[in-house]
Amino acid sequence: MFDGLILEFDRGLRTIYGGNRSKRIMPGDGLVEPVLDETEKRHMAGLMRVNHCGEVCAQALYQGQALVSTNPTVQTVLRRAADEEADHLAWTHRRLTELGGRASLLNPFWYAGALAMGMIAGSLGDEWNLGFLAETERQVEAHLDDHLRRLPMADSKSLALIERMRQDEIGHAHAAEGLGAMELPLVVRMAMRLSSKMMTGLSYRI
Numbered sequence: 001m002f003d004g005l006i007l008e009f010d011r012g013l014r015t016i017y018g019g020n021r022s023k024r025i026m027p028g029d030g031l032v033e034p035v036l037d038e039t040e041k042r043h044m045a046g047l048m049r050v051n052h053c054g055e056v057c058a059q060a061l062y063q064g065q066a067l068v069s070t071n072p073t074v075q076t077v078l079r080r081a082a083d084e085e086a087d088h089l090a091w092t093h094r095r096l097t098e099l100g101g102r103a104s105l106l107n108p109f110w111y112a113g114a115l116a117m118g119m120i121a122g123s124l125g126d127e128w129n130l131g132f133l134a135e136t137e138r139q140v141e142a143h144l145d146d147h148l149r150r151l152p153m154a155d156s157k158s159l160a161l162i163e164r165m166r167q168d169e170i171g172h173a174h175a176a177e178g179l180g181a182m183e184l185p186l187v188v189r190m191a192m193r194l195s196s197k198m199m200t201g202l203s204y205r206i
Contacts, residue, residue, distance in 0.1 A: 022090035028160030045101030046204040047147055052092035053104045053203040057114040058085040064118020071126050081172045088165050095161055104203040130181035135189055137173035141166055
């Protein structure tokens with residue numbers, strides 16, 4: 001158990017401070033870097049910082065859910081999703097660096113909050129745990145759809161990256177639904193959207 005806690009702590013540090021490496025090839029790798037003016041570059045870096053922040057939260061969320069879940073099947077689904085999100089984390093960090101940006105200074109706070117939320121969701125039982133996973137992924141999918149509409153068409157590297165992330169998120173939601181995820185109450189879904197809106201607004205700038 002102690003060794004497991006050390007591994008989870010190490011995973012948290014790597015999540016917050018950029019020590020993750022992707023197991024899959026980054027989408028758009030090898031495409032020509034687009035020519036962007038400084039305004040476009042700052043905007044793109046801001047959007048990618050938001051995406052990176054979202055992946056930090058996803059790691060913490062799934063980590064918290066898996067820690068308190070007692071169902072091996074649910075734990076496997078959460079770990080598999082977390083592994084793919086770890087690729088997203090590494091990809092967005094690399095793309096953010098390529099755009100001349102930096103990670104959000106608020107990431108440690110977002111991580112702590114998402115970890116707590118994950119543990120609360122996990123402690124409510126499998127249906128809630130899976131429901132929280134499915135709703136999170138549906139909201140992330142909508143967020144990525146919005147970014148795909150806002151990205152400059154010339155930035156094919158970022159477009160390829162976000163589209164691959166979007167497909168992964170859809171897969172995670174379907175996996176949770178297939179295992180019996182419940183539909184979360186409207187008030188919970190609205191609270192999740194509100195907290196997400198606050199996070200994205202702050203992370204774009206800070």
